Amino acid sequence: MGALTDKYCIVGVGETIHSRNSGKTQLGMAVEAVNNALKDAGMRADEVDGMTSYNVMGDSTTTPHIATALGMRLNYAVDVHGGGSSGEMLVANAIGLIEAGYAKTIVVWRSMNGRTFRRIGGQAVGGAARVAEAAGGDIQFQAQWGWSTPAQRFGMTCMRHMRDYGTTSRQLGAIAVAHRYHATLNPKAIMKTPITIEDHQNSRWVSKPFHLLDCCQETDVAVALIITSRERAYDLDQPPVYIMGGTARTMTDLPAWNYSRERIHKVGGFYGRNRLFGMAGIQHKDADFISCYDAFTFTTMIQLEAYGWCEVGEGGPFVETGRLQIDHELPCNLSGGHLSEGYSHGIQMVVENVRQLRWRADDYCPGAAEGHHTYDRSKGCRQLRNPYVCVGMGWGSETTSSSLILRR
Amino acid sequence: MAGPIHWDRVKFIPDYDSKGWWEATKRREYVVNQCNKCGNKWFPPLPACNRCQSTDVGWFKTQGKGFIYSYVVVVQPIFAHFVDAVPYVVAVIELPDANNPGHYATRIAAVLRDDEDKVAIGLPVEVDWEETPDPEIVIPFWKVSGTADNTWKFPG
C-alpha cells in the first residue's frame, strides 16, 4: 500500500446533462457542474480553496472564470492541457497538493461543448470536414497522410492487434453491446436503445477497422469532482469514497514514434499497472467492477490487456463472452461510458464509480437518491449489489494512461 | 483513392527539425533522422537521439522501399484536403534499411496510392512522389510494389 492510501477522498460529484446542443457557454456548464458537486457534498463554495481542470487546445473555460463567478478565493488554480487520462491525473495532483499544504479542498472539473464547439479531430462547427489550415509541428506529417483523428490513429494499433492475435470486429462488438446495455439503465445517457452484435457489424464504417458503433459519442457536458482529506470527509453529506491508488499519465513514446517499437499495441497502461496495484495494495480479483476508457471499443479491450486483466493478445476472447456486462464477471463502464452515455474525456466514469461505491447510482429506481435499489435490471436498476472496490483506467492515447482505484 | 487530394487547401510549414526532410523530398529522396554519434535512425524528426541522447542529428537516405506493417482505411474524411479522396488507405510502413538492430525499428506512415483491395499487411511498397501547387512541397506517396508470403488483410 502507498503511504497515502485511503488518506484522501472524493466527497462530491456533479455534472450537467449530456446533450448535443447545450446552448450554454462552457463557463455556464462548468458553474452548474461545480454547484452540483458542492450540493452533493454538502459544502459551500467558500470551503473550496483549490481548483484544477483540463482542456484540449482551449476548448473550455478557465478556473479563474469559475472561481470569480462563484465567489471563491483560491490558493491553487491551474488548468492543464490534455484530454483523456487527465481526470485521474488531476485527482493524483489534488492528493499531492493537499498533502503538501497548498490547498485543503480541491475541485477538479472538465467542461466542453464537444458537439457544438470543437468536435473530435478538430472538426469545425457545422462543417463536413476540417477547414484548411496551416500544418506545422506534428500536423505537417499527419496532414500529408490524411490521418489525424483518434479513430484513424487508434485504428492502426487495432489493425495490427487483429493481425497478430486474430482479434475480430465481432469481439469488439461485445463491448459496445455491454456498455449500451448499461446506458439503457441510465436516465442521463444519450443513447438508450439496446443494440446487438449484428447492429454493431451492420453500422457504417468510420475508419476501418472501426464501425460507427465502435466509436464514442460527441456531447456537450461539464463534470466536477471534489477531493479532500478523510478527516474533512467525515463531516460531509456523503459516504466517503477513499482513493487507494493510481497512476498519473504514465506514458511511453508518442504514438507516431511508438509505431517503431517492437509491439505497437503495448500501450501506456502496461507500464503503469504494477504501480497502480502496488500502491492500492489490492489484486485484480479484489475489484467488484471497473471502468475502462471507451473512446472506442478497442481502447477498452487493449487496456484490459495492458492492466493485466487478461493475457497479451487475449483481449478479444476475453470480452467476447459478455463478461463486461452488469451481473457478469467484470462489470465495466456502468453508466454506458463514452460509447453510450456521452463524452467528457473520461471524468464522468469517476463520477459513476463514486456513485456505485456509495450504493447510490442515479438510475430508474424511485428510491435511488436514498439508496433504495431493486437490482431488477428490467425495471431500470443499474446499481451493483454492495460493491466495495473499483479500478478505473483512463486513456489519453495509445501511449498515455492514468488510473484510479477507489473504495467505499 | 476515389478522387484527388486538394493540396491547395493546406499550407505546410517546415520547421528547424523537419526542413532537411522537406528539402530531401524535393530531390525525390526519402530520408529519416540519423544520429551522427551512434548511427541510430528514427522518424518523424526529433532533435535528439533516443539511444544516446546526442543532439548531433543528421539524415539517412533510405532506398524508399519497405513493407506494410499496419493500415487503416479512412472512410469518413476529416481534413478538408482529403474530402474527395475517401475511401483511402493510410499505412504504417517499416523501412528495413533504416532499422536499428537491438533497438527500435524505423516505421513511417504514409497515404497509399492503392485502394483497399490491393493492400495487405506484409506487402512490399515503394515511395512515389506527388507534386503540389507549392513548388517547395513534394509529398511522398507510397504504392504496393510486389507480392509476399504470409500477408494479412482486414476481413471486414
Ligand SMILES: [Zn+2]
Ligand atoms: Zn545516438
